[in-house]
Amino acid sequence: MKKVKIALLGVGNVGSGVWKILSTNQREIRKRSGYDIEVSKILVRDISKKRPLDIPEGILTTDINEIVNDPTIEIVVELMGGNEPAMEYMLSAMRNKKHVVTANKLLLATQGGELMQVAEEEGIMLYYEASVGGGIPVIHGINESLTANRIESIVGILNGTTNYILTKMSLDGMSFEDALKEAQEKGYAEADPTSDVEGFDAVYKLAILSSLAFGTKIDVDSIYREGISNLKSEDIEFAKEFGYTIKLIGIATEKDDVLQMRVHPAMIPNKHPLANVNDSYNAIFIRGNAIGDLMFIGRGAGELPTGSAVVGDIISILRNNVDLSSTIETKEINPCKTTSSMDETICEYYIRLWVNDRPGCLGEITTEFGKHNVSIASVRQKGERGSYVPLVFITHATPEGDLHKALEEIKKLEGISKIDNIIRLENF
Amino acid sequence: MKKVKIALLGVGNVGSGVWKILSTNQREIRKRSGYDIEVSKILVRDISKKRPLDIPEGILTTDINEIVNDPTIEIVVELMGGNEPAMEYMLSAMRNKKHVVTANKLLLATQGGELMQVAEEEGIMLYYEASVGGGIPVIHGINESLTANRIESIVGILNGTTNYILTKMSLDGMSFEDALKEAQEKGYAEADPTSDVEGFDAVYKLAILSSLAFGTKIDVDSIYREGISNLKSEDIEFAKEFGYTIKLIGIATEKDDVLQMRVHPAMIPNKHPLANVNDSYNAIFIRGNAIGDLMFIGRGAGELPTGSAVVGDIISILRNNVDLSSTIETKEINPCKTTSSMDETICEYYIRLWVNDRPGCLGEITTEFGKHNVSIASVRQKGERGSYVPLVFITHATPEGDLHKALEEIKKLEGISKIDNIIRLENF
Incomplete structure (x- = not known):
């Protein structure tokens, strides 16, 4: 059987899961990948820390260079999370022609473009199934x-x-x-x-x-x-x-x-x-x-489910799958405009207010909604008349901009303590 | 852009979906596959049949040889279903070094081994995502x-x-x-x-x-x-x-x-x-x-969802994915024993009987259950006393063999019309 050496950066929650899966499911992983996978180095901050895993001596290191400069290590698995030094270490691993598997959603979301580009330049594979949804593929x-x-x-x-x-x-x-x-x-x-x-x-x-x-x-x-x-x-x-x-x-x-x-x-x-x-x-x-x-x-989380996605990625690399990285950023299908404005978002809304339940109050509120074309589907009130009570409206579908204009006016009415919460109803 | 020619065998429900997707989503498919996909032949039984699709003249054929012997066709998509001639056509396509995509669950389930083996011998890819669960990957x-x-x-x-x-x-x-x-x-x-x-x-x-x-x-x-x-x-x-x-x-x-x-x-x-x-x-x-x-x-069905799986397989082939076929049959991970006996299956059961609701009847039935170690969790009866009424039992978990032994005895009791239905409760 062919052998491959990999290194883990970090052996916390997910790293422990990866370690356990590689050992427990060794038979399945060998058959499916065609490889005997050896974890030859694990980067940690403190070698002497007690760990519940049975990790052989000599595997742990505090020096990233022992990993990125070791030509026998073919895959680096980044499980440190956070910004730096994870980014620096991944780039360094890729520049040294190592495939990279990561669970780092922060880096993928904010610096994914750079990671993909380096992966493409170096001709290595960058996999990140574990970054979203834990084990869910x-x-x-x-x-x-x-x-x-x-x-x-x-x-x-x-x-x-x-x-x-x-x-x-x-x-x-x-x-x-x-x-x-x-x-x-x-x-x-x-x-x-x-x-x-x-x-x-x-x-x-x-x-x-x-x-x-x-x-x-x-x-x-x-x-x-x-x-x-x-x-x-x-x-x-x-x-x-x-x-x-x-x-x-x-x-x-x-x-x-x-x-x-x-x-x-x-x-x-x-x-x-x-x-x-x-x-x-x-x-x-x-x-x-x-x-x-x-x-x-x-x-969506947990050492074994997330570890399942990480080890799945390692196996995919060993089976020499298509390079997932090539579908992101570098091959834009649809460079579409993005809107961050919510004003034109059309939803139904739940609105909870505190009102002094005086006669006529509900009429004034609904009149303001009406003026701004916000149509009310349902009203609920709790508590006793004459005191401050929660009042809840559900609107029909309405542009969010109109809703906010109506609420600006409603806030000025006598006896409105505050608009406590607005929640969108999503019917998909 | 690179071009690839494919052929469809059959253009019924799923075939129509494939045709529509290839045209509607052309932009996405080109970007993701790197290819311009041309359907160059479609095998049908009757060329003159009216079809709601806008298929150019000359593409339809009733002769499989025009497909399997055409060296310019690289992928054959089998959507005829059934046993023969689908099997013969797929084997012939593979022997002519064409990749095959199929939705044929019957052939995969009953002759999958032979299909996989030929695919491996010929070094071609055989994909069949659409055979189970329609579009579900x-x-x-x-x-x-x-x-x-x-x-x-x-x-x-x-x-x-x-x-x-x-x-x-x-x-x-x-x-x-x-x-x-x-x-x-x-x-x-x-x-x-x-x-x-x-x-x-x-x-x-x-x-x-x-x-x-x-x-x-x-x-x-x-x-x-x-x-x-x-x-x-x-x-x-x-x-x-x-x-x-x-x-x-x-x-x-x-x-x-x-x-x-x-x-x-x-x-x-x-x-x-x-x-x-x-x-x-x-x-x-x-x-x-x-x-x-x-x-x-x-x-799980429908022309577009199933077509989505078929076209996804075509794109996977074009992106030169790992050969899925290599994981089935030919690489047995776990040649485990199979049992078709249900006697030792342990379930809770729902049992519906028709009984003549005479005094003592329920007691006799439950006594028989007890003798065979079938413990009752719940009983329901409907209808009027003195007539034949449905009587429903829910058991605690029990081996199916024991249940059937008890029911054999219960059938012999006076006033039991028949055991109308037994349904397993599955709590996973």
Whole structure:
């Protein structure tokens, strides 16, 4: 059997998964790849740190040069995450003619173009299935299987941490703060949860998917972003009453060569399969002009699911697959315009206000909506007359710009405490 | 731009879809494949037949030799279906060094080994994504993305016709006969619906998936098979009462190197995502030892979804992908034992009997169950005392052999009209 040497940069969560899979599934991997894979070096920050894995002595190193300058190492697997030194190390590995597998969504989303270009210049393969959706083979799917399609839209639950929090809020009635705390205790959320909770992580993943699906360069700053930290238990409960479930979604749609991408909480009809994707599961819903609707559901994180995607990429390289990198950036199919404006986005909306429930108040609010052509589908009020109570509207489909103009006027009415939340309803 | 000539064998439903996609999505396909694809010949039975497609004169032919003997044709796309002459034509195309794309599940399931072997001998590529799940990229998924996994089980809604019928029975309260008639009128079911309704189609698809997932040769006759024609509206209604939905599923599980495959109606808990896959949608649920649970949902039939898979395969060939055929049959990972016996299958069961509701009858039945170690979880009875009424039992998990022994005894009791239906409950 042929042998191949690979190196891991980092052996944290995903790295441990890769190590375990290479050993547990050795028989399958040998047969499918045709190779005996040897992890010959692992880059770590601290060699003496206790690790639960049975790693032989001499494999660990703190010196990247022992990897990039070792001509016997053919594949470098970057699992450090973050910006630097991961970028420098990947470029250095590629310049030394090593194939690279990475799970680094931040770098793919923000500096993917440069990585792809160097891969092409050096004639090596750069694979990154693990960067989106953990084990879910969505990148392979878009790049290899949906190639006959013009993709019209992608809607994804792309972040497992926020999906776990929203599931706890929805099914167990927890507050955002308590659900976040539980997610942190279980290791689903980091000590600083900003990247997950405020939607940055989902933005990076949406950028990667969009660049592949729409064949165009993506500037992550053109993606509209809202997190879930503003969601209150009452929003979850009102959504339930109306037959919806709130999910943090990433949406990319292309129409008339204009691409719009956005990440925000949305109310999904309970009958849509995305509404029933719970806990830390991810899901990606793709609509193509030939395939129709296609959906992938799977574990979006975790050492073994993400490790499954990484080891799958290693096997793909060994089987000398087509170079996935060549389909991104360097071969733009559709250099379409991107809009980051939400004013013309047409949605139905959920709006929750606090009002002093005096006579005539509802009439004044609905009059302002009417003046701006915002048509109301449903109203719900809770609490006692004469006090400040939550008042919820669901609108018919309306351009977001009109809605905001109406709300500007409504804010000025007497007895309106504040507009507490606006959530888009997505019916796809 | 490079040019490539291809030929279609047949231009019915799927062939029309392929023709339309090649023209509608020409821009995307050129960019992604690097080729200008020309359909230079189409094999038909009757040239003069009116077709709704705008096919140029001179492309149609009734002579296979004009295709297999034309050295300028590089890819042959077999969309005739059935046994012969499809097999002969594919072999002839491969022997003439043409790559082959096919949607022929019957041939893949029953003579896949021979097709793969010839493909390997001739050094050509044989792709068949469209043979299972229409547009759903499940074959690519298993072959390319899940390679790091030992697959433990596959559960699929593999037949769109029966899923359409069951959806109509479940959501609209239709009888099996009426739902089948409607499916035939809408073109979802054929005039002779046996292959769909009795589970043969699902058996072929399960055989293809199993051979890839478990890396072993599959004899289709070793797959246990039950269709849906015996399902009555009362079974659907009782299932609902218990919180289940009835689906025709294909299941393949491997344990201790023994592979069991079966196709039959099953009661799926409503909270499982498979229970909510309706109409003609297909779904495939895969459990791997690294990836955990992964599910694909999409259109399992239709000219454009199936055409999407066929054209995707053509593009994969043009991009010179890895030869998928090399992973099936010829490279057995796991030549495991197959069992076709259901006696040791452990399930919970739904059993519907007609009984003369005389005093003591229920006690006699439950005593017989008890004697054979079949433990009852739930009983429901409908109708009036003193007449023949349906009586439904749900058992706890029990080996199927024991259940049948108990039922043999129960049949002999006074007042038992017949055992009308037995449906397995699947909790995965």
